Amino acid sequence: MLATTLQGVRDIRFTTVPDPEISRPTDAIVKVAASCICGSDLWNYRGENSIRPGMTIGHECLGIVEEVGGEVSSFRPGDFVIVPFCHSDNTCPACRAGVTSACVDGGFTVSGQGEYARVNHADGSLVAIPADPAPELLASLLALTDVMATGWHAAVSAGVRPGGTAVVVGDGAVGLCGVLAAATLGAARVVAMSRHAPRQALARRFGATDIVASRGEQGEAEVLELTDGVGADAVLECVGTDETMRTAFAVARAGATVGFVGVPHGVNLPVRRMFDRNIGLAGGVAPVRAYLPELLPLVLGGAIDPGQVFDATLPLAESAEGYRLMDEREAIKVFLQP
Amino acid sequence: MLATTLQGVRDIRFTTVPDPEISRPTDAIVKVAASCICGSDLWNYRGENSIRPGMTIGHECLGIVEEVGGEVSSFRPGDFVIVPFCHSDNTCPACRAGVTSACVDGGFTVSGQGEYARVNHADGSLVAIPADPAPELLASLLALTDVMATGWHAAVSAGVRPGGTAVVVGDGAVGLCGVLAAATLGAARVVAMSRHAPRQALARRFGATDIVASRGEQGEAEVLELTDGVGADAVLECVGTDETMRTAFAVARAGATVGFVGVPHGVNLPVRRMFDRNIGLAGGVAPVRAYLPELLPLVLGGAIDPGQVFDATLPLAESAEGYRLMDEREAIKVFLQP
Numbered sequence: 001m002l003a004t005t006l007q008g009v010r011d012i013r014f015t016t017v018p019d020p021e022i023s024r025p026t027d028a029i030v031k032v033a034a035s036c037i038c039g040s041d042l043w044n045y046r047g048e049n050s051i052r053p054g055m056t057i058g059h060e061c062l063g064i065v066e067e068v069g070g071e072v073s074s075f076r077p078g079d080f081v082i083v084p085f086c087h088s089d090n091t092c093p094a095c096r097a098g099v100t101s102a103c104v105d106g107g108f109t110v111s112g113q114g115e116y117a118r119v120n121h122a123d124g125s126l127v128a129i130p131a132d133p134a135p136e137l138l139a140s141l142l143a144l145t146d147v148m149a150t151g152w153h154a155a156v157s158a159g160v161r162p163g164g165t166a167v168v169v170g171d172g173a174v175g176l177c178g179v180l181a182a183a184t185l186g187a188a189r190v191v192a193m194s195r196h197a198p199r200q201a202l203a204r205r206f207g208a209t210d211i212v213a214s215r216g217e218q219g220e221a222e223v224l225e226l227t228d229g230v231g232a233d234a235v236l237e238c239v240g241t242d243e244t245m246r247t248a249f250a251v252a253r254a255g256a257t258v259g260f261v262g263v264p265h266g267v268n269l270p271v272r273r274m275f276d277r278n279i280g281l282a283g284g285v286a287p288v289r290a291y292l293p294e295l296l297p298l299v300l301g302g303a304i305d306p307g308q309v310f311d312a313t314l315p316l317a318e319s320a321e322g323y324r325l326m327d328e329r330e331a332i333k334v335f336l337q338p
Numbered sequence: 339m340l341a342t343t344l345q346g347v348r349d350i351r352f353t354t355v356p357d358p359e360i361s362r363p364t365d366a367i368v369k370v371a372a373s374c375i376c377g378s379d380l381w382n383y384r385g386e387n388s389i390r391p392g393m394t395i396g397h398e399c400l401g402i403v404e405e406v407g408g409e410v411s412s413f414r415p416g417d418f419v420i421v422p423f424c425h426s427d428n429t430c431p432a433c434r435a436g437v438t439s440a441c442v443d444g445g446f447t448v449s450g451q452g453e454y455a456r457v458n459h460a461d462g463s464l465v466a467i468p469a470d471p472a473p474e475l476l477a478s479l480l481a482l483t484d485v486m487a488t489g490w491h492a493a494v495s496a497g498v499r500p501g502g503t504a505v506v507v508g509d510g511a512v513g514l515c516g517v518l519a520a521a522t523l524g525a526a527r528v529v530a531m532s533r534h535a536p537r538q539a540l541a542r543r544f545g546a547t548d549i550v551a552s553r554g555e556q557g558e559a560e561v562l563e564l565t566d567g568v569g570a571d572a573v574l575e576c577v578g579t580d581e582t583m584r585t586a587f588a589v590a591r592a593g594a595t596v597g598f599v600g601v602p603h604g605v606n607l608p609v610r611r612m613f614d615r616n617i618g619l620a621g622g623v624a625p626v627r628a629y630l631p632e633l634l635p636l637v638l639g640g641a642i643d644p645g646q647v648f649d650a651t652l653p654l655a656e657s658a659e660g661y662r663l664m665d666e667r668e669a670i671k672v673f674l675q676p
Binding site: 157228255260267271275276278283284 | 431435436437440495566568571591592593594598601602605606607609610612613614615616617618619620621622623625
């Protein structure tokens, strides 16, 4: 098949790779109908993670079941499905505890920016959606495979409650979905930290009541001023650097929780501040599958429209250009059409 | 007055110091009727914190109100009171959020092992108790000023729930109170990590169902075996070293929370493990005042008896010997009688 591959730092090629195959009877192969590029793909693209030249890349896709293993009972070829980026048997103790992203026998989508993707534990991972959704719905459904579920996880982990104050650190697609999540969960005040006008505008559309464009200590001071010096009831950390994590803890009120979903890179947690101020940390890899029963109806019913995070669309074969757009922050998030 | 002072590393003297005075109209002076030594006092005693030679020491006491400032309305001289080790106005946003230990105008008891102690914000900090409690009740009431409330905070922060599994890391007095808290909050299985027979015995009396005597990787393996390889639903970290924190995260199941109350010293939090396994961290300085309305009836009604952590009693004037006993682990916790 043809798939997006990473050959080296900033070297994306759409090229021929072996077709994914059913390797265990619980697997399924999905023909990709819509795909996209994730902010976390940029860690690999920029060489900030160790990479294997020629590796396929892409973990966000939805599509049509092409083939199922002998033990798959809930899906059959032709079904339209959402593919959570992390797969799960949905029966192990971690899954039963709601943490499908830590399934004892889990896995990840690894060729989501290709023609086909393999899904481990298809019965436990996939969620059926109506066939041939309208294009604007397709984008929002695709967002449920990772970015919207991840923003939701940040908000839930941070303990966003109706009437409270939430601060979102990070204006990438995940951060913007975090704004949408915090507003949907009822936060009365949602502060988006963003210094890019198009992202500020989308944050407003998603429910942000305040924008703080400054970063670092100045940004922290501005957020504290907005919250009467107290800090926020809930903080969503949607980047994963040491600086953004420091900001997250700086703007949290005593007793608050930082919900973190940005893959941590070089983060040293301020344990003494956490202790002295009773500021907790929760979150991690989003358990997408666990949230879908709640999120899918919100999308299908039109209550949320996370597909707005896509501000560029390219043919799958031009995925390299998509990476360039996101790397240079010319696009928030790139939708890829097979 | 006479008070316990720290003159240098492992140099405790009971000596004359200036009487504490009403410095603000919201202050009160309490005549100490019972006091004790805290595990965290040993950080100072051993010189692991920076110390000021001649400083008074001791933050756990209860006693009789001796004098109140002009704005104190809820207490008067002669009242028998519990003195939470951290003081709070009980009206600021942090206090209203339940985190009285992060009060914007808080303070700490600093001469609890002396004849008198000053309390900031007496109205917001103190809690009245019956006059002249019986000796065995006195010990349990004294435990509410810090150690029992701190163990409770570990259990609450860790999210102990009825029917779940809890692991307590640390067999100091706080850890043992953590066992009592986890059992009281309904954990079906409470694993105490302890290698000292007298502490194991007290842990059993407090409700531990299992004891793991090994430490480090061996101890972690044994806890995981007890929990079918899954890890515990809630972990109470009651020491504060890097090793014990690592153990806490190693024995937590995916999606669990580590409740930490041991003052962190040299701790590097395993942020990547926390992220990959969705293991949260919550806790910190215990908001004693906030828990007293819940804990005081449990003690007065006989439901809990945390005073059992005291296994040695000395006259206040012999506090130096008390420090030696605790430093050398000859005593779990030392009760001091004025």
